[in-house]
Amino acid sequence: KAGVTQTPRYLIKTRGQQVTLSCSPISGHRSVSWYQQTPGQGLQFLFEYFSETQRNKGNFPGRFSGRQFSNSRSEMNVSTLELGDSALYLCASSLYVAATNEKLFFGSGTQLSVL
Amino acid sequence: GNSVTQMEGPVTLSEEAFLTINCTYTATGYPSLFWYVQYPGEGLQLLLKATKADDKGSNKGFEATYRKETTSFHLEKGSVQVSDSAVYFCALISISSGSARQLTFGSGTQLTVLP
Numbered sequence: 166k167a168g169v170t171q172t173p174r175y176l177i178k179t180r181g182q183q184v185t186l187s188c189s190p191i192s193g194h195r196s197v198s199w200y201q202q203t204p205g206q207g208l209q210f211l212f213e214y215f216s217e218t219q220r221n222k223g224n225f226p227g228r229f230s231g232r233q234f235s236n237s238r239s240e241m242n243v244s245t246l247e248l249g250d251s252a253l254y255l256c257a258s259s260l261y262v263a264a265t266n267e268k269l270f271f272g273s274g275t276q277l278s279v280l
Numbered sequence: 281g282n283s284v285t286q287m288e289g290p291v292t293l294s295e296e297a298f299l300t301i302n303c304t305y306t307a308t309g310y311p312s313l314f315w316y317v318q319y320p321g322e323g324l325q326l327l328l329k330a331t332k333a334d335d336k337g338s339n340k341g342f343e344a345t346y347r348k349e350t351t352s353f354h355l356e357k358g359s360v361q362v363s364d365s366a367v368y369f370c371a372l373i374s375i376s377s378g379s380a381r382q383l384t385f386g387s388g389t390q391l392t393v394l395p
Contacts, residue, residue, distance in 0.1 A: 198383075208371075210382045221382055269383065271323035274323050
C-alpha cells in the first residue's frame, strides 16, 4: 500500500509569488491535514479536510488556503509569499475525522524556500 | 489551550546507553498522547501512543506511560542504537471545541547516538 505522497519534494520561490503544494493520501483515507514545520516555531497545524470540506483550521493568515478533491487528494496554496513562509510543509492522512486515538500517516513533506 | 513541553536538546548518547526524553502537557478534556519520530529528510512516523491514563505505549524498545497525575508522557529506551538517531516529538490530541483532531506538538528533541 503506497504511503502519503507529497509533491514537489523541493520548491524555490521568490517573495510575492504564489505556490501550490499537493498531497495524495493513502488509498481509502478520507481525511487530510496540513502542518508547517520551521526551526523557530516547530510544527504548527494549518488545516484539515474531510470529504472535500474544511473541518478545522489553525491560526494562519488567509494567504494560506487549501482544498480537497473528490478522490481525497488535497492541495495547499500560499499566496503572496513572504520570507517567513520558508518551511517544510507536511501532509498527514487518516481514515476519518474520528476519535482522538486515530493514527495519522505523514508524508515526507515539501521543502519550500522563499528568496 | 493545549500545549506540550519537551526537554531541550540536543541529546547525545553512546550506543547502549539509557534514554529518557521528558514530556509534559497541558490540555482540556481527555487527551491522547503520542511520540513521533522524524529521521533526516523524512516526514514524521508514529512511534507509540497512549489514549488514557496509566496506558503504556511501546514500540521498537521505546516505552512511555500516560501519567495523568503528573501530566507527563516521558519517552524511555533501555539501550539505544545508532539507528535511533533522529528528532523525537511529543504530541497530543484533545477533543475540545474547535480543536478536535489538531495535533499539538512539542518542540522536538534531537537525539544523536554515537557508536
